[in-house]
Amino acid sequence: MIEALGSPFMQKAFVAGILVSILTGVISAFIVLRKMSFIGAGISHAAFGGVAIGFFAGANPLLTAVLYSVAVAIGIDFTVRKGKISEDVSIGIFYSLSMAIGIALLSLSQTYNVDLFGYLFGNILAITPEEIVLTLAVSVAVSGFIVAFLKELFLITYNEELARVSGIRVDLLNIVFLAALSVTIVVSIRIVGVIMVSALLVIPGATARLFARGLRSMIAISCAAGLASVIIGLVVSYEYDMAPGAGIVLTAATLFFIPLLLKRRS
């Protein structure tokens, strides 16, 4: 632990990791309650397409990933409305399409030095100071949004029609929520990678649900579970020299299953 904290890249990883765990913790509570885990997984994989666009165009991959995954989130929503198909089908289409775009562009751009593995499973060595700033900005914006509209999001989560009767702009808030989800996913890529980020969007919320008696306590427990997963996971992956995403997800799953099993027995 001490040794891990000594290295500068681990310090950067901890700062980014703490921010990301709190962000995903808050979002995760809503993902679990609104049964949005598939859209979380869909947008995470879509982010891979966005990363590839960045490489192809010679732009910062995280920046293009932010723009692309917000567009995909809105595209999923639009396709559901326009095409009269269910959301899981729409997500399935965008999910695979984006992966295909990603693979195609990476093949075309011939950049063999692209750290594909790092984008898929996390690479804390690649974190730049600009990305820390980006993560901080996203954290402030997303948590500001959630705090400002907490009771509205609470009512939408409970029942969308009651929320509309109460004067809440449900469609608008849903789109903003999807955008918040997308940017959260992208800033989590360096820490856990696109394959593993969907776990951070689901497991802390699921853990919180085992204990929570109210929405606010659910968010708090979810953040705590996310934070513990990221810190322990980073140390473990440093010690055993594994991809950070793997260490974090293994920790998160352990933090979910242990109380689950204890709860069943009592």
Added chain:
Amino acid sequence: MSIAVEIDSLTVKIKNKDVLKNVSFTLEEGLFLGIVGPNAGGKTTLVRTILGLARPSSGSVRVFGKSPEGHLVRGGAFGYLPQHQNIDPGFPASVIDIVLMGRYNAVGFFRWPGKKDTDKALRSLAVMGVEDLKDAQYTHLSGGQQQRVSIARALAGDPRVLILDEPSTGIDVVGQEDFYHLLKGLQKKMNLTILMVSHDIGTVTTYVDEIACLNINLYYHGNPLGALNEKVLTSLYGKNVDLLLHTDVCEKCERLR
């Protein structure tokens, strides 16, 4: 007295099928309207159209002279109890949290409910006779208790119009009589306009001011006693209407008390 709800030749089509056809009626402010009719008669669709949740295919709906969409922008005009709430069985909220949701519109954006709102929510719970449940987990309650809490939520926002879609579902027989009495009292005390969908035509007619008999078309609207004749009921429900007019059931519950 002003007009609360004004519906003019309303037709609602869902998937090219008429769910409501050429429905017209007006309801004055402060009156209690009962909406009855067979399953799939369009009762839920009618109240959802009044709330602005479903759109007319043709015709118009006005609530206090404004379109339902206009009311949705500001919110708070209606207290609404949906027929089915489809609440996730693991939704983490205490009873008081749920009732406070009814206060969100009054609280306004960027603020959290305060003491005044909590007091109001507790009073609504007391009105529904379930104040002692305030700290219980909502999803741990029985169906009837959940129904009472949800009605308390609908009342907590001081609505001008209360819309209840089959509110007596799950409420016990003795409780139902009390509940209708209570609605009647609220109506008078707060000059509340109430629209209530119900299948309990016999009991409802003794409490409401007006009744609307709906089976895609509006078969009858007016004095509730006028609806209790065989001609109206036969056209509304088809055969076997005697069942509806039998009062045995009600006598039985009188004996229970």
